[in-house]
Amino acid sequence: MENAWLIPLFPLVSFVILLLIGKQLKERSAYVGILATFVSLVFSIVVLFQRFFEPTYSAKFNWLTIGDLHITAGFEVNQLNALMLFIVSLVSFLVHTYSKGYMHGDERFSVFYVYLGLFTFAMLGLVISPNLLQTYIFWELVGLGSFLLIGFYFYKEEAKAAAKKAFIMTRIGDVGLFIGMILLFWQTKSFEYSEIFKAVNAGQVSGTMITLTAILIFVGAVGKSGQFPLHSWLPDAMEGPTPVSALIHAATMVAAGVYLVAALFPLFLASKTALLTIAIIGAFTAIFAASIGLVQTDIKRVLAYSTVSQLGYMMFALGSAGYVAGVFHLMTHAFFKALLFLAAGSVIHAVGGNQDIEKMGGLWKKLKLTGPLFLIGTLAISGVPLLSGFFSKDEILAAAWEGGHPILFLLALIAAFFTAFYMFRLFFLVFTGEFRGKDEKHVHESPGSMTFPMIVLGVLAIVGGYVNTPWFGSYLGDWLVQGNAKLGSGHAEGPVWIQLAATLFSLGGSFFAWLIYGKRSVSRDWLSGKGGILHTILLNKYYIDEFYQMTIVAISKGISYLFRFIDVFLVEGLVKLVTSIIQGLGKLGAKLQSGQVQTYGAVAFLGLAVLVVIFALTGGYLR
């Protein structure tokens, strides 16, 4: 573990090498990137295993001195960090591999790997930072990486705008984080997590200050993790290449907000108000984004809203004091959401770049690997029993129930229903029925470099949940809270009916999606083979169909449009208002700059006069 600091450096080396000679290497650049991330992955796995048996390791040195304050830098391998190292390096390695096929033929192929290297370095650096300042530095660096990658197709106007929007909107959150960090520093005289927790536990920081700083830091997480109201950059960020969406905007960077809250969890635990805020924002985002996802027609945007919603889930878990639940879902989500994005990329690749699900359909027969893998992802995210998402979602709901937020709990349940609904809608529209696009002959399965990562993720999406189940033991949870009782228990004991309800809601969502979008093409035998109850209901499909078209779909569409309205007019409007005020002031200032030298002198004199008059009126030195 002493050498864990090397892990981020391999991608950095790849970044530097490719920056210098990437142009000569052309598509061979991929091997450099893949090799670097592979080494990181191997190291991460070793570190993860070591951490199972050894205590937390940390190292630091003096980095910056301001006055009499010493700020340190270093690294720390605790349970959370070790787990994050593994997740990030794994997904990064798989995405590096996948991109070799996906980006094939792009004239800026090596540049893409340069950016990927930079991002992976920053993200790995982020998750082993032992103090807030270092976290903040890498936090900004991942933002830069994300900015560059979203804008990768810069000749597209939307990509350019999306890159800018992502950068600026997350910056707004970062300001909150920065202020919170500085305030915390001022209260505890340290940026280091351990010192901060010590000060907080010893009662050196007042209750209001804890709440204030915790919420400010959470604002940073809101920006990064696309929580309401700073979420709208994330769907737009889908303008970036799809592997990037999988890596940055699904599995790793957007989860950094969740990671931050988890890393500072003892601070948040000290403030009930902050926790409640997180829970409310999380739960609201979960249902808000899920409902918008219901009506999207772009395959990647559906997944993007789904990401926002799932991140809301994680925040909700943390806000309900469910530390284990939040981190657990972060992990399973990384697997199945990366899988879904990569599969979506494979679909887009197959149909020649089209992303509109209305123009897809019937791809199941053509994409023999992608189809089942996408289905695995869909089942996992929907929380269908026995897959990873089922266990982590169950853990969240149990934690929420224990945390005592019945209304938020209900919202989360409904969001689970929506999730299953839009995911299966997506699945059915893409893979079943007739092909609605042009040029069907061209549709082909992706090369091995793309399917291999999907298979790995597919396996993990199925089995990843078994490290923490109510049935076989909560190994992950127990390990995560080991040696730190404050983080809560390793497993939330919820009543059994929660599991049943969750299952019912997710199956319900899937079922309605099937009724509406899938029933035309899926053979009856396929369904009846699954279960008799479904079959009986199916007999009455006519009424149910009509009924749900009118009620559930209409209501959810209504909610969806309402939220879209809030999104477009209120949130964006507010942002527009602020920017236009600043722009207006700028215009005014530029107008004053007339080029007349008399004006310049006059302004200086006026300035002096105003200061002197104020001085005179306030009695000068007497104040």
Added chain:
Amino acid sequence: MSAENFLSINWSIMTPEFIILGVAALLIVFDLFMPKTLGRTILGWIGIAAIFAALMSVASMAGGPAQSILSNTFRIDGFSIAFNMLLLLGAALVMFIAVSYEAKDGLEKYQGEFYYLFLIAVSGGMLMTSSGDLVTLYIGLELLSVTSYIMAGMRKDHVQSNESAMKYVINGGISTAIILFGMSYAYGLTGTTNLLDIAQKLSTLSDANQAYLLGLAFLMLLVGLSFKLAAAPFHMWAPDVYQGAPTPVTAFLGVVSKTAGFVIVIRILLTVFGAAVTNGPGSAPIIINMQNYLAVIAGATMMIGNVVALRQTDIKRMFAYSSIAHAGYLLVALTTLSANMFYSIWFYLLAYLFMNLGAFAIIQVVTEKAGSTKITEFAGLYRRSPVLAVSMGILLISLAGFPGTAGFIGKLNIFIGAFYGTSHYLLAAIMIATTVVSYFYYFGVMTQMFFRPVADKSKLDIPFGIVIVLLVAVAGSILFGVAPNIAFNFMQNNLDIIGQFFK
């Protein structure tokens, strides 16, 4: 003064100034006797050598005690050594930019003149740094200013250049008048021009009415000197002058001249008003009472600089506003008057020197090739010259204060300083907010460079001088961002600024 007396003076502490002035005189002679057909760039290289020699000489003084000669009018202390090093380092880089500048529009006839005027301007700045007397301060200031006026207008066939020189000289005149008026109060109340004597007399001032007059003097000096800093309310000349002046001169005004401006502000305001009492001996110094005025100026400067920069379409004008904004951040450090103030300002100026001079070097290459200073000339720079674009990218994120760069550490120093002792929440908030605004225009240039199609596909040649500037600037911006303690340890171990400043 007898010859013996004259020789007994410890002239050696003026070695750096002598080197610069001596070489300037040499260049005048060379320029006079060199055949017209010979290129004058060689004179520039001699100038660079002189600046480096002076830099070495200054650096060798580090660690020594405070010394003064000529009845305390000229002094060497930790402060003067630290800031002289900044001035000389900046001057060296500007000179590298200047030798790579293709003289045209009338400048070609005066190219030699340009180099020695430049050296004289630098010596003016150095004199300001090391002076302990109002008179020498003023002479240094004028030496710097008058030469700058000339340099701004050296492209004699270029209308904008002429206009800029004219505006500069008029505004400079106004500011000088205000400064002198302010100084006259200090002299009138104490009967001496020596800074330490003034401080000593004013520290026992018992008449509150006289303190009131000194308050007025403070405001006049502050407003007058804000001209050199390009801070509000005396900032309006900057965009016009920056735009019209030849790029090396713009770089000089933006960095070296501004550094000198901060030097004189700190010397006068801190020595005189840090000692002068408000209400009888033992009461609070005037400068503490005037903190709010400093804060207003700092806040206004940050807001004006950053907000108006958004509207600019000309890269040099944009950088003029950006330099106004940076003056605002530096004034925040001054306002807080924290123990860490000297170091914060020094470090920020160092970081600012790297990022701004590097950026100006690139601006010169790009705009000279294009023949226009529009920001759109940067479109697709990444395609034309990846090296320039990536360097500019690093410098821009440093200017924006992005973590991992020297600019970030500089801002962090100032920001944390704002919470030292009395907390300046409002000022800190304005600093953060305007920094966010600054992202828009810095990243506007980034978008041009990386995300826009190329208008002009021709390749750019990077002259040798520019290569050096870029190497130093980019390395400095990253090095001091990643390992900022290098600078701190240097200061801590070699220079005792606070201990020597008031003695």
